[in-house]
Amino acid sequence: MAVAPQMNRPMPVIASIRASVLAPLVEQIDRRSGKTDLLLASHGILRSQLDDPYAMIPMARYVAIFEEAALITGEPSLGARLGTLFKPSDIGPIGVLFSISGTIRAGFERLAKYVNTVQSATSSGVFEEDGNLVWSYRLEDARMWPRRQDSEFSVVASCQLVRSCFAKSWKPLEVHFEHLAPRDRSVLERIFRCPLKFGESANRIIVDGRDAARLYRQEDPALSAVLERHVAELVGKAITPDSISERVRALIGIYLGHKPITLPSVAAELRISVRTLQRRLAEEGTSLRHLVRETREAIAATQLEAHVQKARIAEVLGYADSTVFWRAQKGWSRRQG
The missing domain is CATH 3.90.1520 (H-NOX domain)
Structure with a gap:
């Protein structure tokens, strides 16, 4: 930051x-x-x-x-x-x-x-x-x-x-x-x-x-509202709106290894229905499963290069154990081949 x-x-x-x-x-x-x-x-x-x-x-x-x-x-x-x-x-x-x-x-x-x-x-x-x-x-x-x-x-x-x-x-x-x-x-x-x-x-x-x-202070609602509006304007001007796949990637990066990443949970975070989420991802030529795999592959590549133990990588990526991670790796290799 x-x-x-x-x-x-x-x-x-x-x-x-x-x-x-x-x-x-x-x-x-x-x-x-x-x-x-x-x-x-x-x-x-x-x-x-x-x-x-x-x-x-x-x-x-x-x-x-x-x-x-x-x-x-x-x-x-x-x-x-x-x-x-x-x-x-x-x-x-x-x-x-x-x-x-x-x-x-x-x-x-x-x-x-x-x-x-x-x-x-x-x-x-x-x-x-x-x-x-x-x-x-x-x-x-x-x-x-x-x-x-x-x-x-x-x-x-x-x-x-x-x-x-x-x-x-x-x-x-x-x-x-x-x-x-x-x-x-x-x-x-x-x-x-x-x-x-x-x-x-x-x-x-x-x-x-x-x-x-714990409550440390009472907020001034009027001041908070003014600042929130100002910052919201900056958000609107800062960057072009993210595509749905970019927003989903962001959620995957936040929750991976700590919370289940499922269609219902991601849709709830984005405040849209599961069907809408699937449709909009499909329109961008992707899916939740594909985006999760991409994120896992990128993190795994970095950690494997650093010689991190596979059991530890499996834990970080949210796999049940190193065997499940090994099977996933084989699947990645087949797709790349």
């Missing part, structure tokens, strides 16, 4: 982000190295673009620059550290909405609902599991990899939002990351002060159900 100025210009269809969000990164590289301009140029970016609040860059370049910045500065946890400096004002009206929310649940629901006003091609959602609240964040394009820095920055920044707006001493029940565990987890352990899981299907923050529901 990137920092973005309060702008009303529309986001283009390509997965993009405001160039100005690179400013904190550039500041860090300037302090430690003379390679800033070379790094930016190697990714087709000019320093002057960072001063233009309307300039856009592809999300893939932002992710790649973030990863390379961590190498140049010699700080593997650069994204996490920058996340601890995050403020509600860094994401404009969405941050204000988060800060005036009466409960942590309401704050995360708003963050998930409006994340695409800050950056496009991002899946974020909130759901309940075992009585607890789960907030999920994931860049939709599996080809944007590695992306540890963006993931850690986004999750730490979201945690920091809770601490600055609700309770300074708050900590999650558990935190999940889609990348594999780094050699040194100490920075993340100090920040979160809770169990960490790696190699998951998405990045997640698990919030104790009691913490999520």
